[in-house]
Amino acid sequence: MPTVMIQEARARVTVGSFSQMADAPAATAPSSESAEAALAFLTEMSPDLRGAAVLGPEGEALAVTSGEAARWAEDAETLFAAGDTAEETPVEQIHIATEQGEVFAIRSEGLAAIAVTERFALASLVLFDLRSILRELARGAH
């Protein structure tokens, strides 16, 4: 079997596995207080972090570390829209490294989180932390 076919088959199986997992969207948006607490924890844990935001199910900013909440929501929506249209498939995670800094975005549990870090931040750690806070927030919202 050609390698591409094997990869496609594996992707189908993996998607099937994930669809069985309890990853349902948050029934209600978490409170701003819990989102702020999650961002405070993230800021404490990540020395490379410049700023971050947690977005609710409607794309509204529940909490931000700095700057205007509305601007974060608007720019995050633009980023996810650009990601979704790149291959006409909903994107789960985005990592963009520029010379000015790095941007991480993740959608999970019906929520979204964005983080802007210094250059050369460890991508796996940042994405893990973002996914963790979204999971905790979704669990608290149920």
Add this chain to the structure above:
Amino acid sequence: MQKPHRILLDRVSAYADEAAAFMRRRRVARKPFARLYYAGGRSADHAQDSTAGAELFVAAGRLIEVAGNRKGGKG
């Protein structure tokens, strides 16, 4: 007081020098990139000069701007 072990010190210094050199090269050689991850673990890179890549970099630039330069957005 006993002197530090010279061989051990030299070895640690050599490792630190190598790590520093690796990081220097990484900083110089690494180019900007946009990587998207999809369900199932698939990922795709988009070049800065592609249509999708350009949109992603513009959106990322705006987020970097709103985040500020430093932790806490003081910069």
